[in-house]
Amino acid sequence: MDTSHKTETTLVRAISNQNWSLVNSILTKDSQLVNDCPNGKSTLCSAVKEAPEELLLKMLEAASEKTLNILDEDGRSLLHLCARRSLDKCIKLVLKKSKLHVNLQDGWVSRTPLQVCARSDATFRQQLHIVVELICNGADISLKDADNRNAADLYWFNDCMMYDKNSRIEEKKQIMHILKGEVPRQILVSGYYAVKIYFKALEQGGVQYQRCSLTVVGQARAGKTSLVKKLTGQRFNFKEKETDGIVTTVLCDINETDGQWKLDTSKEIGLFLGVNTLMCFYINGLVSYTMS
Structure with a gap:
């Protein structure tokens, strides 16, 4: 359904006004409205910048693959926008439903979703989930943005103020290890809890790994x-x-x-x-x- 020629719709106005109960009501009646692109702008891209995560999950479920692949006016994909808000559940769903290029660099500062995540204000759980999910789906930790900084470089300057203050230093070290490629891929592909167990095991002691x-x-x-x-x-x-x-x-x-x-x-x-x-x-x- 091509709706790119339409002017602003009731759904878009509800999103602009952040009237999330109305947005939910409209989508309950016709979930396919999420695929509208009035004036050439993606309704979904507009929503993902502010909408509650549970509502976004509902919209993502109804979105077509074509809609999921649309970029916003700054050349950012849904992965960029979700990473910016640390929406780990949404990122997992987008990666599951779409063939979106995980290493796409935006048209703003040439950052990938992983690099955006590295600078985002998130809890440790959210950031770890997103970093692991993106890397397991092919995110390249070595790519650099317009300022010649990779994800680890960007994360270094993240104060991580939403982390637990009592464990912030240790948790930041753990994610830095991942962004530097120091955690075995066999661990990462096993998921979030395997990564947590791996770091817990390292805390409790171990032996020096020698590789050749x-x-x-x-x-x-x-x-x-x-x-x-x-x-x-x-x-x-x-x-x-x-x-x-x-x-x-x-x-x-x-x-x-x-x-x-x-x-x-x-x-x-x-x-x-x-x-x-x-x-x-x-x-x-x-x-x-x-x-x-």
């Missing part, structure tokens, strides 16, 4: 398998068969005393990280290698 990966490449029959066997203390085989494809990533343990490498078959990680994974977490000098 070794990729052995070379021409066919060049001796890659034999080299790895030699490094890991295995017996040389004069009749070694040619390796077909990529060898599953495995771990070995380095003896800190004599520097010898020992294959650790009990910790094979190919089963849960996949044969193309080159990075692994390891403790006490465990190393991964992949051959191709």
Whole structure:
């Protein structure tokens, strides 16, 4: 339904006047009015700047994908606008319903939704939810705005006044770790509560993670398998068969005393990280290698 030619509607006037009970009443009668664009302006973009979150969720549920992808006059998407107000539930719904480009930079200061979130005034729970949701949906933490600042840079200057004052310093450190890419993606994709458990575990103690990966490449029959066997203390085989494809990533343990490498078959990680994974977490000098 193309309504871009219409002048201001009753719904738009109700939104402008912040008469949310009237907005709710109008949408209850005809929820598709949320897809109107009178005078070329998105009704939904107008609402998301001020409307209560529960009402916005109702509007987002009724919105078409085309409506969800409309930008406002400053080139900001719904993700930008929701991040500005720290509407974590709305962001999750928009990402679920739309193919909106999560790394879109606005036409104002070239900021992504993640960068807008980093500067927003939010509670710790809201900010953590949004940061995790955006990164898990492809947000690039390295992108910089017109002032050459990425999300971590912007967050550094956020006073986070809505955080609990008794835990603000520690909570800010946690989100900074995420924005700097220091939290394993396996943790982030598991969701908000997994991230909380991860940080709680770090507070209670742990061991230093050492990370290393070794990729052995070379021409066919060049001796890659034999080299790895030699490094890991295995017996040389004069009749070694040619390796077909990529060898599953495995771990070995380095003896800190004599520097010898020992294959650790009990910790094979190919089963849960996949044969193309080159990075692994390891403790006490465990190393991964992949051959191709």
